[in-house]
Amino acid sequence: MPDDSLVLRDPGVPTTLGELSALKGEALEIIETRATILHTLRVAAIRATHPEDWLLFKSPAEQGGQIVAYLQDCGCDRVRDLFGIEVFDITPPQRIAGTEAGAFHYVIVGSGRCKFTRQDVENMEGGRSSTDDFCKDKKGPDLELAVRKAARANLDGNITRELAGLKSVPIEELSRAWEGSAKRVEACRHGRGFGSRTERLGGAAEGVPEVAPPICPHCQTPGAYRAAKGDRAAFYGCPNYTKHPQQKFIVPADAWVKRQQEAAAKQAAADPVCKTCNVARSAHAQADHDFDGD
Numbered sequence: 001m002p003d004d005s006l007v008l009r010d011p012g013v014p015t016t017l018g019e020l021s022a023l024k025g026e027a028l029e030i031i032e033t034r035a036t037i038l039h040t041l042r043v044a045a046i047r048a049t050h051p052e053d054w055l056l057f058k059s060p061a062e063q064g065g066q067i068v069a070y071l072q073d074c075g076c077d078r079v080r081d082l083f084g085i086e087v088f089d090i091t092p093p094q095r096i097a098g099t100e101a102g103a104f105h106y107v108i109v110g111s112g113r114c115k116f117t118r119q120d121v122e123n124m125e126g127g128r129s130s131t132d133d134f135c136k137d138k139k140g141p142d143l144e145l146a147v148r149k150a151a152r153a154n155l156d157g158n159i160t161r162e163l164a165g166l167k168s169v170p171i172e173e174l175s176r177a178w179e180g181s182a183k184r185v186e187a188c189r190h191g192r193g194f195g196s197r198t199e200r201l202g203g204a205a206e207g208v209p210e211v212a213p214p215i216c217p218h219c220q221t222p223g224a225y226r227a228a229k230g231d232r233a234a235f236y237g238c239p240n241y242t243k244h245p246q247q248k249f250i251v252p253a254d255a256w257v258k259r260q261q262e263a264a265a266k267q268a269a270a271d272p273v274c275k276t277c278n279v280a281r282s283a284h285a286q287a288d289h290d291f292d293g294d
Contacts, residue, residue, distance in 0.1 A: 041116065045079040045164060046177035051187035053078065056171065058193030064242050069174055069188060071166040073150075073157035080156070083164050084115030087156050089122075093148050098129065105129045106151040112159035121162050126155025209253065211260035216240070218247040225253060 053075025058067045071079070090110040098104050107127040113120045128150035129135075130143055138146050161167045171185045178184065213223040216238040223236035234253035241249065 038117075041082060042165070043177045045082050045166070046169070046174060047181070048078045048082065049075045050078075051183055051185065052189070054169075054174065054185075054188040055191045056185070056188050056194070057191050060193070065239055067171045067193075069169045069171055069185070070191070071157075071161055071164075071169070073153045076157040076160035076164075076166075079164055079166070080160050083117075083160070085112060085160050085163050086115065087112045087159050090152075090155070093151055098131065100131065103129065103131050104147070106147045108151045108155050110155050110159065112163060114163040117163070119163055121159055124155060124159050124162065126153070126158050127151050128154055209257045211257055211264075214251045214256055216249045218244045218249060223249065223251060 049071065053072055054069040055072055056067055056069055059065060087110050091108060093106045093108045096105045096107060105127055107125060109123055109125050111120065111122045112124065128147050130147050132147075132150070134150065135143055135146055171188075174185050174188075208225045213225065214236050215222055219238065219240050221238055221240050224239040226235050226237055228234040236251040236253055236256060238244075238249040
């Protein structure tokens with residue numbers, strides 16, 4: 001094989017369509033080789049990260065409910081060397097006063113290059129604010145230092161994500177890369193699209209009825225509650241409806257909640273609960289205790 005074709009297999013070597021066309025049959029092999037190299041590097045980079053390094057974002061259900069992962073600054077440190085990414089031409093951090101009393105931001109600018117692909121980015125920005133969560137227990141010089149350090153870490157992260165293409169990664173790709181290991185996408189942190197902060201921490205969503213949701217008969221997924229909006233009444237719908245668009249699943253919330261409450265009341269009457277132990281009679285060991293409804 002000519003030396004030119006061997007050189008062009010390197011993803012970092014610039015080439016044009018005309019140069020590849022001149023190689024005729026070898027051009028396809030060169031393209032496939034480049035794609036394989038880049039894919040292998042991407043998988044290796046994801047394997048080097050941990051679930052805690054990723055933040056998941058979910059699009060609205062009406063837009064498909066897709067979930068993508070964003071590599072956080074801490075995770076960028078793990079993959080930077082694999083891509084041969086370096087950061088340079090860094091400006092001194094600039095302090096900017098915030099709109100709230102005592103609040104401030106630090107912004108820092110820099111450029112970067114990937115020695116593997118030979119791509120460059122210029123004048124990228126990184127920044128952090130004194131109102132961010134990690135600053136809650138810090139004051140004075142400690143707060144200033146923490147925000148400056150975080151701004152620099154964010155600059156490095158922004159450059160790494162841009163050059164490595166890890167800003168928006170489908171969770172299916174994470175799952176495939178972590179297959180065979182103890183790492184699971186379920187352990188990733190949740191961000192926008194997964195409800196309020198309370199819901200992301202495991203709490204119940206405000207306004208959601210405290211009854212078991214209906215099950216979609218088409219994919220066996222628990223229905224998602226949708227609050228009333230405008231002229232539309234509240235309802236339960238399948239969160240995976242895009243997987244069966246021709247098979248609708250909509251249950252009016254008021255009717256469903258009423259049926260569940262009536263069923264619970266009948267169950268309670270048939271099997272009353274102990275006033276002392278809060279255990280149903282059928283599962284209770286003390287026959288002489290008092291039960292609701294007796």
